[in-house]
Amino acid sequence: MPEPATESHTVPLPDGSLELTWADVTHKGRRRDGNQDAVLARYPLFAVADGMGGHIGGEIASSSTVERLAGVVAKGPVTPKTIEKALSRAVADISSHPEATDDGTGTTVTGVYLDATDAEPTWVTFNIGDSRVYLFRDDSLAQVTTDHSVVQELIASGRLSPEEAENHPYGNVITRAVGPSDGVVPDYVRLEVVDGDRFVICSDGLTKELTDYGILHFLLQHADPGDAVDAMLEAALENGGRDNITIIVLNVARTGSSPVAD
Structure with missing residues (x-):
């Protein structure tokens, strides 16, 4: 298995620059015949x-969604409006294959993009389903996106603890997806751009096998994105690899003035 390559992009700012470095990997896991995950890691969208x-x-479903988002990157700009148009087109793509798709066909989609249209750039996360975006800041890890899943709804209502959720029989049941029978409006979260931040964008094939503490451990152990995704993938496979596994790690280095993290 080839090691993930770390890529980079420099974003000029009025008072300095952003140096972004990232790596991505996708793997079918140990128990699936094929890989139904898809990944896009192309500045400014991951x-x-x-x-x-x-x-x-x-x-x-997943490949159509990623291809439509890649079209947004190519033409620009990346905004909530252009993302939602791309997802609507992906739904049409999915519906155009009636021999292979039905109302149960769909895909999660989650990610983050850099909005540099204003003087002060910001990150914007978007999410449909239970793939996740995590933010590593000040040596701690926080999940930015909220899962659209039956289990998350049970946790939010107080009927289930996070510990009980780990092995719940409805753990794979999501409540929102990109597909013929679902809407295509993601949840968005806007974040300031802070030097030293790191993002992890992943499918649930990773989070089924690694806890948040495990993800944090490998970020602390590996500064390079390529090394980090490789270590996380290896650990997920060793822990069972029950599903397809897709991971992006994105590092942010900022020169010049930077907002002070809360």
Whole structure:
């Protein structure tokens, strides 16, 4: 298995610059015949999609979604409006394959993009489903996105603890997806750009096998994004690799003035 390569991009700012470095990896895992995950890691947008439904349907859903988002990157700009247009087109793509898709076909999609249209750039995360965006800041890890899942709704209502959720029989049941029978409006969270921040964007194939503490451990152990994603993938496979696994690690280095993290 080739080691993930670390890529980089410099973003000029009025008072300095941003140096972004990232790496991504996707793997079918140890128990699946194919890989229904898809990944896009191309400045300024970094996204993961986890397909579901049918042997080919999930792959069609995730790949169509990532291809449509790649089109947004190519043409620009990346905004909530252009993302939602791309997702609507992906739904049409999915529906155009009736021989391989049905109402149960769909995909998660989650990611983060840099909005540099204003004098002060910001990150914007977006999410549909239970793939996740994490933010590593000040040596701690926080989940930015909120899962659209039955289990998360049970946790939010107080009927289930996070510990009980780990092995819940409805752990794979999501409540929102990009697909013929679902809407295509993500949740968004805007974040300031802080020197030293790191993002992890991943499908649930990673979080089924690694706890948040495990993800944090490998970030602390590996400063280089390529080394970090490789170590996380290896650990996820060793822990069972029950699902397709897709990971992006994105590092942020900022010169010049930077907002003070809360």
